[in-house]
Amino acid sequence: MRKTTALRRMIEEKEFIYTAGAYDALSGKMIERAGFDAVFTTGFGVSASFLGLPDAELYTATENLMVVQNISNAVDVPVIADADTGYGNAINVMRTVRSFENAGIAGITLEDQLVPKRCPLGITTKPELIPIEEGIAKIKAAVDARTDPDFVIIGRTDAEGDEAVERANAYIEAGADFIQPLSYVNGDEYGLVKFGKSIKAPISLQMIKYAENGLPEELLREMNCKFVHFPLVSLLLTSAAIQKGLNEVVTTRKTKEIQGDMMTLNEFKEIIGFKEIEELQEKYLSAKV
Structure with a gap:
């Protein structure tokens, strides 16, 4: 549709x-x-x-x-x-x-x-x-x-x-x-x-x-x-989170204190469709000529 x-x-x-x-x-x-x-x-x-x-x-x-x-x-x-x-x-x-x-x-x-x-x-x-x-x-x-x-x-x-x-x-x-x-x-x-x-x-x-x-x-x-x-809402939420987190990292030089505020890498990869791309790579790019 x-x-x-x-x-x-x-x-x-x-x-x-x-x-x-x-x-x-x-x-x-x-x-x-x-x-x-x-x-x-x-x-x-x-x-x-x-x-x-x-x-x-x-x-x-x-x-x-x-x-x-x-x-x-x-x-x-x-x-x-x-x-x-x-x-x-x-x-x-x-x-x-x-x-x-x-x-x-x-x-x-x-x-x-x-x-x-x-x-x-x-x-x-x-x-x-x-x-x-x-x-x-x-x-x-x-x-x-x-x-x-x-x-x-x-x-x-x-x-x-x-x-x-x-x-x-x-x-x-x-x-x-x-x-x-x-x-x-x-x-x-x-x-x-x-x-x-x-x-x-x-x-x-x-x-x-x-x-x-x-x-x-x-x-x-x-x-x-x-x-x-x-x-x-999306713009202001994102901007606030990024600024808060980066302020913390530039001060402490680590991300431990903001781990709870961050999405995990695996969660993020799921959102942007990493699994689907990997499956396509396996299907089309791993084939032997």
Whole structure:
């Protein structure tokens, strides 16, 4: 079954789809192993991992595509990719959609910031948005470009208040399957309930603001929420563990004190498929000519 079809079936059968954010193939495998329904790639994490830089669309479309394709190849569950602004105008969006679709991605998010975008996390000024007409055109272009009708298009708006509702409904009319609001510019969770009740399609919610305490499913239901994403947990968990462990090793020059925090080499080899590779080597590389 294609991953696009698997995701569409999941949408029909599950009330909520829970994902975590991957920034490389290994984090994607960990997310799948933990039991999440799908993998959600994080542009914030990809930029940090791939470039060591903030999420300001500094990586190229090709670089992002390479990362998310590696993630998709590494897992069996569907992957929803952060495609930023689509990397240009509506014509660029068409190529972006075809490229991500051909890479085996099950769906993408497209946002309505100016190109190049600003990262909304931690900046003091509001992101600048493209005119609503351009946002509509980009969603229409994305819909027209996909060849697989099961490929999911999530329209993200970085607007707030009434403008967010207006843009969201316009993007839905243009063909977006779901809408992703910025949770931290739409008030508290009850602001998101109001937003969800005002738009004509389910929402895709990033739990950045609500990750610590979570949200009860009753509230998610009131929001008309379908996707529940934890985009930064993998990145922040990994970064904290690596820094803590390396600080210990550089001080003590040994790993004895952090053994309990480390995965064993055999466990890690199992995750990355060492046994399968060894079996293939035995089958194909040990044969006598």
